[in-house]
Amino acid sequence: MLHEIVIGTPEELQARTEMMKKYPDMEHDEPYMVHVDPGNSGEIVWHFNRAGRFEFACLIAGHYEAGMRGTLTINPKQGAEK
Numbered sequence: 001m002l003h004e005i006v007i008g009t010p011e012e013l014q015a016r017t018e019m020m021k022k023y024p025d026m027e028h029d030e031p032y033m034v035h036v037d038p039g040n041s042g043e044i045v046w047h048f049n050r051a052g053r054f055e056f057a058c059l060i061a062g063h064y065e066a067g068m069r070g071t072l073t074i075n076p077k078q079g080a081e082k
């Protein structure tokens, strides 16, 4: 089945989850997400421009709840000003 990976803050992913429940067939494609059709593979390249805690998840209806999610901890650049 179709899957996706979306990167964002927990708040952003929550908002998108709500949106997907309302409009499950919504067409969408943004730089911070990639969709993968059955049997295929995909790739996402993201340059984080700030440190923090982010999440990645598949937000196809029911997939997040099934555990298709994880966290990303981006550490400040070594030697960077705080």
Ligand SMILES: [Cu+2]
Binding pocket: 002, 003, 004, 058, 059, 060, 063, 068
């Ligand atoms: Cu999925």
